Amino acid sequence: MEKLTEQLRQARRVVVLTGSGISADSGVPTFRDPQEGLWAKFQPQDLATPEAFRHDPDFVWQWYQWRRKRVLSVEPNAGHEALATLAEKHPALTLVTQNVDGLHQRAGHRDVIEFHGNIHRNHCLDNGHEVRVEGHPDKPPRCRLCESLARPSVVWFGEAIPERALERSVAAAQQAELFIAIGTSATVYPAAGLADLARENGATIAEINPEATQMSAVDITIRARAAEALPALLAGWD
Numbered sequence: 001m002e003k004l005t006e007q008l009r010q011a012r013r014v015v016v017l018t019g020s021g022i023s024a025d026s027g028v029p030t031f032r033d034p035q036e037g038l039w040a041k042f043q044p045q046d047l048a049t050p051e052a053f054r055h056d057p058d059f060v061w062q063w064y065q066w067r068r069k070r071v072l073s074v075e076p077n078a079g080h081e082a083l084a085t086l087a088e089k090h091p092a093l094t095l096v097t098q099n100v101d102g103l104h105q106r107a108g109h110r111d112v113i114e115f116h117g118n119i120h121r122n123h124c125l126d127n128g129h130e131v132r133v134e135g136h137p138d139k140p141p142r143c144r145l146c147e148s149l150a151r152p153s154v155v156w157f158g159e160a161i162p163e164r165a166l167e168r169s170v171a172a173a174q175q176a177e178l179f180i181a182i183g184t185s186a187t188v189y190p191a192a193g194l195a196d197l198a199r200e201n202g203a204t205i206a207e208i209n210p211e212a213t214q215m216s217a218v219d220i221t222i223r224a225r226a227a228e229a230l231p232a233l234l235a236g237w238d
């Protein structure tokens, strides 16, 4: 941890990439955890796709309603909070998250690049109009402007990363002197490719994860949960 703290002090520009592991300490299942309830026999990869939604919009919509409810019922954890505080203290720390749960923002993190969108927003299928959803409908509502179905504003498998999020993340990774991956299995691209970009440009690569991952050429490995390691990193900074 001392090595990472030292690197954090020296690096003028830092990029942090988070995955579902940082929300695990809040009680939100990671993507590779088995699903529960109605969706137990499905992989997220089977549900988080445009095809699944077209095939059965109500079923996919209900899965998102269940996930939204679960995420709103938990709190950001010490990892989210420590990272938000660190971002206030470090002059140039960019956070890119693969998570759609909004927990970084609820922990007070001000500028979050949402690489895979946000589960609390919806837009319509045909034109991308934002759709405000009242109450808890168990069927996808229709867009007031064009009548097409509302869908969660998350990036489904096979869909493009929001352009602005991609641009900002690539630029930050290319200029980073320190890249810290937290709670991600580094299996889904292009998010997982950001570390390669940083490494190619000379960044030190660090990883905070209780398990080994597919990340290659990691310079600093912290085998710990985010809720333990990030408060320790913040304490080392102060």
Ligand code: APR
Binding pocket: 018, 019, 020, 021, 022, 024, 025, 030, 031, 032, 033, 044, 045, 098, 099, 116, 182, 183, 184, 185, 186, 187, 188, 208, 209, 210, 211, 212, 213, 224, 225, 226, 227
């Ligand atoms: N602290 C830190 N890391 C943790 C913790 C924890 N408390 N608990 C689990 N992890 C790690 C796991 O070891 C695993 O490496 O978090 C990682 C979670 O990996 P995934 O479930 O694959 O989640 P993620 O990497 O975010 O998935 C990336 O895949 O399914 C798509 O779009 C989805 O954004 C998601 C993307």
